Every structure is written in structure tokens, then in C-alpha cells.
Amino acid sequence: MPELPEVESLRRLLAESARGRRIVSARIRESRLRRRVAGDFTRMVAGRTIDELRRRAKYLLIDLSGEITLLAHLGMSGSLTHRGAGFCDEDFDPAHDHLHFQLDDGTALVYNDPRRFGLLKLVPTAQLDAVAELRELGPEPLGPDFNAEYLFQRARGRRVAIKNLIMDQRIVAGIGNIYASEALFAAHVRPGRAAQRVTRAEAAKIVEFSRAILTRAIGSGGTTFRSYRDSRGLPGRFATDLQVYGREGERCYVCGSPIKNRVLGQRASFYCAACQH
């Protein structure tokens, strides 16, 4: 499932390859994604220029000319690839190529999504902050508002597991399962610990390592665990850096103990019982 670093990597690549291009036409092969793509979608995007690419949490915001923004979420298995003319020509199963944006230089942006949990919708740019998907999101994990004092205050009095707290998008927007597991390992805090039992110093470490790990993952083009591909059809390279995520039963790189996996909030949660308390 694409998380913040994957979406940020994608944003940077598309900003290089597609910014300034005009969408000549759009075609929908399958409109039934997480929600149905609006009926006037193709007519609304045709003729508009891709002005800017932004990101909020795990959403990609593609600002089009005329004050319209395409809000995109890749769901579980979505990809937005830039195909043709030296960009990605990777073989994606065309049966899952749901939306096709023809650009004015002969290339195309293609949204492919086998599981169809993604979201593509048009929003007037001025109303983005009020849209249901974005309005309740907490601060960006790489922004100044996510800091030790903030996390400590939000954790106080909360019995929820600390991992579930930092994955709560209303608390901090964009930390998913992979990076929550990795940040808590680096901070020596067990994922199942009650949030209210996290000290101020530990909150500082969780924030520090969340930011450091997300930043490193962006630099590596994100993590491909199963299916994620960037706009060139290439996988992220961060998976080899993972310390605990997906390593159940394997030895901890720090102490040699077997990595454990406990289900928290219906999500697999990997940790080392010796290194994390």
C-alpha cells in the first residue's frame, strides 16, 4: 500500500516529467474505483494544463489550469505512470488501466489499479481544505507542527496503542503501517504500548525517527513491498532498509532476537521484544 514516501516520490517525478503539459483528452475504461469516478470527469479535465503537483498526507494533488485540482489516492494497489516517449513503457496489465490522460506531447498518464481501492476526483482548488478526505487530517509528519510536545500532548490520557495513535490520520497525516513500525523500532518503543505511557523523551524520539525514516525513504524512492511502482514503472528501493516490517521470525539486526508480529487495530505490527519496551 503506497504510503507518504511513495506518494512524495511520485509527486517529484511527475513534477519533472508532466508539469506544464496539457491534457488533450481523457478516457475512462473503468469508473468503479473506491468511489465511482464522476460522469463529467473526462469533459472537465480535457484541455487543462497540469500547473503544479502537490501532496497532502497520502493524497496527490494535481492542480490543473482553471482552478481545478485532481485529488488522487492510490488505494492499495494503484499506480500513475507516465508512458511513452522515453518514460515508462513497463508492462502493466492493460485490463487494470482504468483512466488514461492523453498529453499534448504524445505521452500519457495512466492510472492502473488491480484492486480498485484508489480515488480520483476533481475539486475546485479553492475548496480543497474543506473536502471530506482532507479536512480532518492532522499535521504533516515532515512539517513543523508535528513535534515532540504535540505528540506528547495528543498521547496523554489515551489508552490506544501508540502505533495506532501515530497511524491515526487526524493525529498526524501520512504515517502508515510500514513507517510506524520502523519509527517505533528506532525509538525503542513497543507498538502495543498504551499511548499514555509514552514519556516526553520517547515522544521526541518517535517524532525524530518518523521524520528521519520518511525522509530517507523518500530519498530511496519509497518502499515496494508488493506492488507499488512509481511513474516510470520502477519499484522503490527502501525495502532493503526495513528493520522490522515484514521480518517476522527473522533475527533483529541489532540484538539477534526473532522479530515478532502482533496484530494491532487489524494491522500486522512488527517489533523486537528485546529492543523495544
Ligand SMILES: [Zn+2]
Ligand atoms: Zn532487537
